[in-house]
Amino acid sequence: MTNSFIRYNKILGKQASIGPIPANQLVPWISILVVSYVLLQGFLGLGLPTFFTVSLVLMVSWWLLTGKRPYHYVNQWRNPPGKDWCNGHKRYIAVLPRNRTVQAQRLYQDKIARPRLKPRQVKRDQGGRWTFMPFQNYLNLCCLAEIHKDGRTISAYLLELGARQYQFVFGFTLQGWHDILTQEELMSAAAGLEEGFKYLPTGERLTFCMGGLSDDEVRQRELEDLANQASNSAVSVLLRNEQNRVRDLAQSGQRQVWEQRVFVTWTASAGDVRPTGDWWDKCLGTVQGMVGSVLGNITGNTLAYKEQYYTRLLLAAFNQGFLPWEAVLNTKAGLSLKPCSTDELWDWLWHRFNDTTAPPVPQVLSLRETDTGYHLSERISTPKHPVTLLIEGTKGQSACPSHGEMTDSIQLPGKARPYVGVMVMEDAPAGWANVREQLRWMWKCSSAGFVYDSEIWCEVTTASDLLIKDNLAKQAKQARSASSRSLQKGQGRDAGAEVKQNESFQAQLDLYQGVKAVHCAPMMLVYRQSLRELDLACQMLANAFDSAVVIRENHVAWELWLQTLPITCSRLLQDGSLVSDERRLTPTTQTVAGLLPLTVPKDVDRRGVEFITARGGKPLYIDLFTQAKRALITGTSGSGKSVLACRFLIDSLAQNIPVVGMDLSSGGDSTFKTLIGLLGREGAYIDLKRSHSNLLEPPDLRHFDKATRQQRLETWKEMVLWPLNIIVMGKLEDPQLAQRVDALLRLALETFLGDSDIVERYHQAMAVGWPSEAWQNIPTLKDFKRYCTRERLNLVSFEDLDKRALNQIVTQFEALFVSEVGRVLSEPSSFNPNPAITFFALSGLNAESGQDAYLMAINAHAACIRTALTHPRSLFVGDEQSVLLKRDGFAQMVGDLCATGRKDGISVLLIAQDPDAIADCATSAQILQNLNYKITGRITSAAVASFERHLAYPAGIVATNAGDAAKPRPTDLSTYWLIEQDDRFWPCRYYPGEMMLASVANGQSEQALRATIMAQYPDTFIGRLQGLADFTRRYIPALKSGVDLMTLLPPAVVQAQPVTDSDDPTPSKVYPVTPAPHSCQPVSSR
Structure with missing residues (x-):
């Protein structure tokens, strides 16, 4: 099942023609006939020949003008409401009459109040008037509702639909499917979705929303807090420089925060609020409502009956609305959903119109279950209507949406990217290669590199089985008739009719086997800073959906944008016009999953070192310190292992967690020594050959x-x-x-x-x-x-x-x-036992080293653990320990550290070129089974089998790491990594801060250029930072443009550099290769 082609049957969305008349032309043609007859015969009396001639010309003309999709032509004649929208400054009228102001009680007494604001007329200088329409009139939000029952708190938007009719919109946060699933997960997901969509409540809406926006506010605040709490000023400088890097990535669209929401509705009229929903209870509820109203008027106790009504309404919303929806989506469909709280619903709605921090929730109608019964209350924090609060803006700038008489875009003044374009999927794709491609199709299309600051909306509603089956039967009959006529006329077999007949038969077969048809309305919203950018973005997005037809809405963008708001009762892609055609798609429960935005890479941790997913630019975080976790970084020389490891060191030091490590580099100024030197007296790089x-x-x-x-x-x-x-x-x-x-x-x-x-x-x-x-x-x-x-x-x-x-x-x-x-x-x-970071240098250690060198390594490891045990939390770093792991004693020490170090608060970071040395050591199982993260960079083709064998990676998952896509990219200073945690994989990239990259780069030419520049500044803390900043300004542009750093050095320095092997064509890259020889000494002794 998972490897077979999944075909989208488009015949379900087509209507059978009525004889020679296309189905979508029937109503317009009847209207033309009626109007023509009344005018030509009734008023003008021109006779039947004139009537038939004029009617025929008009019907043919309409057919030619509208074609297969009449709504394209009809929508051209629809104008946006008024000159523009305006803020009608609507006041909130309490739902409970006892909470109303004196003026509201005088106007509305105890009745349900739904005042409609009048349009605002503004005189024009040239004469005439402009009409501005109050934006509040186009939304149905009354207030937010909160239900405390059975130990749970459930929140919803409460919408007013009409006289004595309400709709509850429940919101959920969706944790969608990961983009790399196992075969078992795929089978379970596909079966669950197909089963769940068979039980959608009739007449209600299920709306999925997935958005990827360039928002870095949360990360900026995290880095700012880390920079402020770091005890070392150099660490603070590196973190603030990383803030600039994050900001640049967000502004370029390479970093996006993805969010998935689900909204479901439950609608109730005044008499439909009883615990069960059969016809007898509805009739009984209606009678009870009428009796209550009469008794209220007779006894003068109308308020009590009103409050009883709202109590029953909220209870019914919980029992008949929320619980059935939760059972369908969580239990049957297998989706991971969490109900949104009141604050979350309000915050999400606020940020649809504003970029600032949301104010307190304005009004909440609350029902609380107590020991004595149910208590109904209404919390009102402002007299302003919630929609008024949403669009009034802040700091004197209005946030009221504006269409400006434009039909193809909307402007949101309160947003940083104010211009919104609307895209609609006209035709679904032909199908998907397999279930894996089906579930991740929407993610694949929306995560392309040129797609950013966009949202995908998809509303699913039930379709009438009776009408669908009847329509399919008619189309099959018409196809058979067309095929028979073709044979009778000697024209041979009608291929088109036979294809249509087969499609209709297959669709009927699926429906009779239990598959159901549903209506699906996929839409996309695109946000940009200017109209020109918006036009280009919409054009590119339209080409991102493979064989599906996605177009930009150029006529009623304002209406479709309104339909995406969960605080309106309008359905997506429905205008209610008799002359318009069905714009929604009609998939089955087997194929609808391919049109839903259900897939987004799962999060790893909530905070930590940031990676960016290779597709979609979603930030991922690895946190080694909250629970003292362990990680293994592997990659070939030049893959960026040391630079990535240094970022973990910075994360540790920023939280004032000491770092200890062993550096077995073969000589030269290692990356760690360079970073430690930047930290001044708080860092120590110790050569044990010269120390005790x-x-x-x-x-x-x-x-x-x-x-x-x-x-x-x-x-x-x-x-x-x-x-x-x-x-x-x-x-x-x-x-x-x-x-x-x-x-x-x-x-x-x-x-x-x-x-x-x-x-x-x-x-x-x-x-x-x-x-x-x-x-x-x-x-x-x-x-x-x-x-x-x-x-x-x-x-x-x-x-x-x-x-x-x-x-x-x-x-x-x-x-x-x-x-x-x-x-x-x-x-x-x-040496000082308490610096912030201590590294013990064991340069020159190799497989031929004797017992003395081995004892030196054992002592260095003991010193590391001793320092780590001194602090509640610490980080141990082991770099290139393959030689030592061949000794059983050292391997046992590392294995014990990985297995039991957590209880002592010791996080572990191991660095190696491949997993062979760990897999072949005596305690390989102890080490590998206790690793929380395996982070793999670029590897050689020969190493792929090693990773698949030792780390039990699925075939092909790590092959990308050996390809060109995994090479470091100097143009954006990024490196490729594959993160694995609990058998789940994330292909991603790491973008280091420019200043940190400049401080740890240790290629030969990089060291020479950095030393030359920093020698021009005083050897003080400020001087070193100034020199590093100067080196960064020269080094980063040269690196991005591929300039040989030797050309930036003075001639005398170039001549003093040792000659390298001319057979090595690799220039100085982003990250270090083999370091040059050096003499180690404690950095703290400077």
């Missing part, structure tokens, strides 16, 4: 409560035991001895940490801090060695294995202390 890192330095846990302190101390102990075991056992393979050594080391560590003298030295060192004299006296491995004796450990039963184990421990420690790595591990730490 005390292996037994505990984390500072003084500010934690007792339980947390004990938990983190146990984590630190387990972490320390790994390097101790590696030091003692080395490459010795003796499982029995290794087990005893581990037990003795564990006992020695407990004894060591329980000694009062040791504890006192730790306390003094922590209290005074680094690099005091007390710090230099902090316990180290040399102190620990003294506790590795039989007497210290109080070993009562001392076996030969114990003696061997203790001898092995002491011997290995003594050998360690005379080595270079021993001095690093057994001396007090020579």
Whole structure:
């Protein structure tokens, strides 16, 4: 089913002709005959020949003028209402008579009040008058309604349709289908939608709205808050520079906020508000309403009867309206819907006309279920009618919509993009290749790169099965007759008639098998800043829908725009004219899903590092810190891994969460060192070959409560035991001895940490801090060695294995202390333990490195975890650790960190070129199964199989990452990424801030140009930022235009650059490749 072609049967929307007369010409022709007869025979008496001749000419002329779609011709003669719309300043008249003002009670007493505003007449200078029509007259909104029942709060727009008739419009927020679904999800979605649309309530409307608007207000506010709370000024500068980047993306249409809403209606007359809806209850309700009115007049207690009516009305809206709709959409159709609150409904409606913050909800009619019954109340915060409040504008500027006597567009003065164009789908596509293409067709069309600031509206209503079946039978009969006549005349088979006959038969077959036909009205609204932009945008959008015919409405755009507002009772694409034709499409419950805007990529997180979906430009966020999550970034050299990782570092530092990491770059100024240098004293980039890192330095846990302190101390102990075991056992393979050594080391560590003298030295060192004299006296491995004796450990039963184990421990420690790595591990730490970001450099480490290099890496990892445990939340970054993961001990440490680090608030970010090293290590399952996000950039073609094998990716999902589409784009400074979370995938792009990109770019020419420019500024915080800003202004334009950065360097600097391999044709790209050699030193020592 999912792979078969789904054909849209267009014959359902066609009407059978009446003999030779087309169905849409019947009413106009009858009208012409009647009018002609009355005029020519009744008034002029010109005789029947004249009557028939004139009538025939008029009917043929009408047929030629109107063609297949008479509404195109008829709408040309329809003018917009008046000169323009105006604000009629309508006042709100309370629904409950007891809440009305004295003047309103005098005018309307206890009756339902629906005053209609008079047009405004304005004299013209040239004589005559202009007529301006009050905009409030074209909407049906009365107020908002709120129902508190069964522990739920349900809200709706309350519309007044006529005398004693109301309509409730319930709003939902829709979380649509993801654009990449599994086969099981596709089958379930298609079956659910087909089943759900069979149960639509007759006479009611189901409206879907999906909009993608260039709105960056929320993101700008988030970045502003992060910049304000960041303790480091450099981080604040980078975040404010990212604000400019976000603003540019929004203004260019590359970044759009997508929103999906669903509106459903329930209509009730005065006597149709009982819990059930059969004919007897309706009759009984009508009688009850009449009796109540009479008794009210007799007893003078009309107010009580009115309030009882509204109580029953709201209860019926909940029981007969909301609950059945929710069951159909949620349970049967399988849609994920959340009812909108009163504030959400009002806020959405406010932003249809305004860009400012919405004021409080003006009026709410509320029904609340209590222990003693139902309590009806009306909350009124302003005497202005809600529509008046919507269009009066702010700061002296009106927000009243304007048509300006234009028939093809609407102007909304309160919006940043005030001009609105209306597009209508005239013909549906021929079909869809499969269910996957059907469900995502509307998203595919509306998410094209040139489509932005637009909305898709689609209203679905039930169709009459009786009329549809009768019409199909007539068309089949006409097709058979046409085919028979063709054969009788010797003209052969009539292909057109046979196709029509087959289509009619297939449609009838589907209907008799349970499929139902529905009416569907797809429309699009396009928003732009000028009419010229609007014309171009509408022209491009019309070509985005494949074989479907989408046209711009050039005659009644004002009317169709009004129909999209859920506060009007008009149906989409219906004008009620007798001479007009049906504009709506007529799909079945099997094909209607292809016309609905149901697909939008799901959100990942609510906040965090921002990505932009490859289609549609929807912002996605990855948050590593709210719940201490873990992520893996993979990609080939030059894919942008380091730049993306740096953005996670910035996100961490902006929230004042410390960062620790291990940098195994092969040498040169790594990306992390460059960023750390920008942070000044709050960053430390430490070369352990030239520094000391005390292996037994505990984390500072003084500010934690007792339980947390004990938990983190146990984590630190387990972490320390790994390097101790590696030091003692080395490459010795003796499982029995290794087990005893581990037990003795564990006992020695407990004894060591329980000694009062040791504890006192730790306390003094922590209290005074680094690099005091007390710090230099902090316990180290040399102190620990003294506790590795039989007497210290109080070993009562001392076996030969114990003696061997203790001898092995002491011997290995003594050998360690005379080595270079021993001095690093057994001396007090020579660097500040509490900077905002600390990276340990392990450059030069490779597969051939010996045990000393491995111990250095283990110690660096221990230092990272020690620093992380000191803080409630922290981020650990592991860059290119494939060499270390080949060692089981290190792999076990990383696996434990991924599996248990969350309870200690440690977020993990791993960076690698491919997943092979992780998949082949001893704890691969422990690492991969605990990763929350897998972020894959550009990879090689040979690596595709590796990702599919190790990460269990579906076939073909990661192939795009090996194609040209995944290459970094210097023109817009973006890189391609595939995000995976819980077996769900998001193809997207990352757009770094220009200043951050300039600060971390470390290609050879980029480093040289940056150093040359920054050398012109003083080596202070302000000077470094000024130099970076100057470098950014030169670097970014050169990068976008593809200029060789070497041409921007002074000749002396160019000559001093080392010669690169001429066989490598790749120029300096957006992101670093192999760094150049350098000498590492603590940046904090500057």
